[in-house]
Amino acid sequence: MTDKTVRKPIRKAVFPVAGLGTRFLPATKAIPKEMLPIIDRPLIQYAVDEAREAGIEQMIFVTGRGKTSIVEHFDVAYELEATMRDRAKTLDVLEPTRLKPGNLVTVRQQVPLGLGHAIWCARGIVGDEPFAIFLPDELMIGEPGCMKQMVEAYNEVGGNLISVLEVPEDEVSSYGVIAPGKTLDIMGGALTEVTGLVEKPRREEAPSNLIISGRYILQPEVMRTLEGQEKGAGGEIQLTDAMAKMIGTQPFHAVTFAGRRFDCGSKIGFVEATLALALERPDMADEVRAMVKRLVG
Ligand code: UTP
Numbered sequence: 001m002t003d004k005t006v007r008k009p010i011r012k013a014v015f016p017v018a019g020l021g022t023r024f025l026p027a028t029k030a031i032p033k034e035m036l037p038i039i040d041r042p043l044i045q046y047a048v049d050e051a052r053e054a055g056i057e058q059m060i061f062v063t064g065r066g067k068t069s070i071v072e073h074f075d076v077a078y079e080l081e082a083t084m085r086d087r088a089k090t091l092d093v094l095e096p097t098r099l100k101p102g103n104l105v106t107v108r109q110q111v112p113l114g115l116g117h118a119i120w121c122a123r124g125i126v127g128d129e130p131f132a133i134f135l136p137d138e139l140m141i142g143e144p145g146c147m148k149q150m151v152e153a154y155n156e157v158g159g160n161l162i163s164v165l166e167v168p169e170d171e172v173s174s175y176g177v178i179a180p181g182k183t184l185d186i187m188g189g190a191l192t193e194v195t196g197l198v199e200k201p202r203r204e205e206a207p208s209n210l211i212i213s214g215r216y217i218l219q220p221e222v223m224r225t226l227e228g229q230e231k232g233a234g235g236e237i238q239l240t241d242a243m244a245k246m247i248g249t250q251p252f253h254a255v256t257f258a259g260r261r262f263d264c265g266s267k268i269g270f271v272e273a274t275l276a277l278a279l280e281r282p283d284m285a286d287e288v289r290a291m292v293k294r295l296v297g
Contacts, residue, residue, distance in 0.1 A: 007158050008216055010151055011058060012052045012125070013132040016118035017044065018064035018109035019058065023266060032067045033265065036135045037056040038273050039281070041096075043264055044070055047136040049096055053146035056132055059099060060125050061106045062118045071106055074099050096143065114236025120226040130154075130219050133239075138214030139273050142259020146215050150255050153191055154217050157184070159251025162194070163215040165261055172206040178254050179207035187255075194252040199240040200233040212240065213261050219250055 021033030028036075034044040048059055061070060074097055084091055109121045119133060132147055140146035140163070150161050164178055181193030196207055216239075225242040232238035244251065262276070263269035278288040 007155060008130055010056060010130055010132050010154060012060060012129060013056045013058070013134055013147075014046065014060045014062060014119055014122045014126065015047060015134050015136055016115055017067055017070055017110075017116075017136060018062050018112050018118050018121075020112055021265075024270075030066065032070055034067075035069055035073065036264070036270070038139065038264065038270075038277055039284075042073060043139065044136045045072065046098060046139055047134040048074070050145040050147050051132065051134060053145045054132070054151045056147070057100075057103055058125075059104050060099075060122050061104070062109050062121050063106050064109050064112060070158055071104070073097055074104050091214055091250065094188045114231070114234070114238060116226050116229055116232075116237035116239040116242050117240055120223060120229075120237070123223040123226075126220060126223065128220050130217060133216040133218065135214035137263070137265035139262040139264050140213070140215065140256060140257060140259060141262070141277070145165065146257045146259060146261075149190075149214060149257060149259075153187060153255045156186055157191065157251055157253050159217055159253065160222075160246060161217040161255055162243070162254050163202070163213045163257045164192075164210045164254040165213050165257060167211050169203060169206070169209050172209055172211065173200055173203055175211035176238075177199065177201055177206045177208060178210045178212065180210060180254065184253070186200060190256045192254045192256070194247060194254050196247060197240050197244040199238045210256075213257065215257075216243075218243070221250065222246060265268075 001076055017032060017034045019033065020036050021028035024033050033092050035042045038046065051059060063070060074280045081091060107125060109118045146163055150163060153163055176197060179196030181195040183189050185193040198207060225245050228238050228240050232241045262273035264273050264296050279285050
């Protein structure tokens, strides 16, 4: 049975974009990882589009040194637009980069101490509301998008939600892993209770092969939990550890995303996403397919 009390809507999303992107060096020495494009849209654009589709209004970027271009991307480019107008070029292509004035907020994470710390840096802007989190290097492709599916689930059960997917057992130790409880009899079995969470477990200690995949809806109490959070796996302040402490005090569910996820924080995932999306684009699919055939002989 689900509790259908009226929920506070999810109006705010936090995008932690202050990481160093070391797996992509030297490309990410001067360019943020989140600005690397899959074809012609930077990763951050895909995440912001997904947030807007889910009805989220305010985008909160947790940035750091060298990340200014992410904010520029969502600003008005006056000279560019004036020149394009003079040359009678359409500005439609820039439409997704426009956010309403006041709907983009940035806070700085002065030292990259980990994802949990990055989220905590946004506490003053998040305030006393439930909020979404997007890790922009995880590209989620689906119809509806991943966050829209999660907001639907949130409207059913409230509380905290994370998006999960199944991976082969030998990959679990690279991720946050859930201990699943009962599966709910709604949304086609896509909603499961979460009874525990562990960050980067050893394969033999992993409670399942369901990994947390880059999208969250959390209650504001997580900020207080993060406040006292010690360093965890990798010497970083882990969001997973703070969420684990909330289980049992608030509802906690996992949503199995009906769609595809590409790990664009890794080079192989990035190449896969580029190819997969190019093969689906009507303006280039035929040429790309022919090119792939030629390349693989
Ligand atoms: P990742 O670990 O995937 O990103 O963090 P990274 O540290 O930038 O990349 P590598 O491992 O060195 O290649 C997941 C998300 O959390 C953000 C990152 O920007 C990324 O979006 N993050 C991570 C922060 O904002 N601050 C941190 O201290 C750590």
